[in-house]
């Protein structure tokens with residue numbers, strides 16, 4: 384692997400650069416923000432149709448008719464953006480023994496105590512990743528049924544409407560915490576997805592095993 | 602019989618209904634046993650509502666079209682039925698049933714796209730319709746149709762524009778046999794019960810007035826000679842119900858979802874007040 388990288392050139396992430404550690408490559412960051420933008424557009428236009436309380440959100444999209452027209456396309460673009468993220472991350476998201484340990488220490492994690500033996504992604508991030516993949520798949524499939532209702536049998540429509548709504552609620556809860564954690568709770572995390580870099584202190588206190596691996600590589 | 606058009610229910614609207622007046626329910630009675638299949642009602646509907654004519658199709662029956670369309674809200678369904686060596690032609694006027702508990706209105710996410718008047722008429726307002734088609738799945742009678750060009754749904758209005766000024770619906774006006782009647786629901790039920798009595802005396806033991814309770818009753822009621830098998834009449838459902846998923850979404854999922862998402866924001870904020878921002882060690 385090291386040789387291959389020597390041939391193609393520098394790796395695009397997971398290396399030390401001066402005082403910083405490069406955590407996410409430019410292509411991953413672009414894909415992530417693509418996904419985030421279209422997720423939020425799909426979420427808001429969907430919320431408008433979910434409850435009369437939120438119907439006013441259709442004004443953001445030029446009215447109810449256009450909100451309904453745009454929503455499925457936002458979702459398609461969201462899904463397309465998730466493909467490269469999935470391919471780059473799926474190997475790093477496998478569940479390990481140290482993840483079970485992290486889950487046991489979840490209360491301490493919430494109190495900002497440092498958990499040892501955490502690799503590039505902690506168990507919470509892995510769970511979020513898999514929830515997004517599986518939940519996204521169900522959202523997509525039920526969404527296609529709702530998009531073209533008369534092309535599908537009635538029983539499938541009866542199933543898809545509530546499923547789509549349940550997934551919407553779960554995604555809503557998940558995204559609230561994802562944004563809270565990355566933007567407000569964990570100082571120094573947002574830059575991992577904007578500039579792509581984190582401080583060495585951040586790396587060793589949040590993801591100590593990953594930091595060790597990166598350092599050992601040089 | 603003019604009727605006020607006070608509104609009782611509005612789709613996707615949280616405010617209470619406006620109804621304070623006591624409005625008699627208007628209804629249409631369809632007597633399938635005296636229908637001669639002349640299709641005058643189909644033509645009257647097309648004419649009054651200025652609907653573009655659909656090209657008729659020949660598919661081995663006298664039925665004008667295989668199904669209702671966005672431009673065709675009133676279809677006489679023809680069925681041939683043989684029983685005890687007797688041949689019967691079952692003809693039923695298929696159209697919106699104007700349900701007391703309309704699944705279409707319950708499913709609709711667009712405020713004001715579907716209204717139900719105090720007098721029982723369920724009406725679509727295409728100006729507010731967003732073309733999502735939710736009403737199509739919510740309707741137990743498979744009535745609303747989406748027009749591809751306008752992106753909106755259409756169905757029988759029970760001639761709400763005529764009824765509001767004291768005229769009877771166009772189809773009623775055109776029917777030559779009197780098998781279609783218009784009036785208050787109470788009166789029509791009396792007439793229908795009398796007719797069912799006659800049919801029973803003639804040997805149609807299972808004759809009924811079709812006014813299904815699963816949708817709270819309908820304001821289009823139908824006399825069926827073979828009342829034990831409404832499916833014979835072009836697939837009329839035996840026991841139509843407002844689909845259960847609508848109740849699940851409206852009564853359980855939406856309030857629960859709103860609560861859980863609100864609690865998530867509160868929970869995140871509470872965590873921040875207690876623990877603040879995490880700082881890294883040196």
Ligand code: HEM
Pocket residue numbers: 406415418419420422423504507508509511512515558561562565566572573574575576
């Ligand atoms: C909208 C849909 C979004 C999805 C599906 C999504 C998905 C993900 C996933 C799976 C990860 C990797 C695992 C993790 O860190 O939890 C990630 C990382 C990240 N996301 Fe999102 N994200 C979304 C939106 C957002 C938004 C709106 C923000 C901030 C405003 C954000 C900020 C971040 C940050 C800072 C990271 C890096 C965390 C790290 O490096 O440890 N994301 N995202």
Ligand code: SF4
Pocket residue numbers: 612705708709710711714715725729730731732733734735736737753754
């Ligand atoms: S298609 Fe129109 S009337 Fe039907 S549910 Fe959607 S917004 Fe309501």
Ligand code: SF4
Pocket residue numbers: 696697698699700703704705706723739740741742743744745756
């Ligand atoms: S028959 Fe269908 S479209 Fe007509 S009121 Fe009932 S649910 Fe609505």
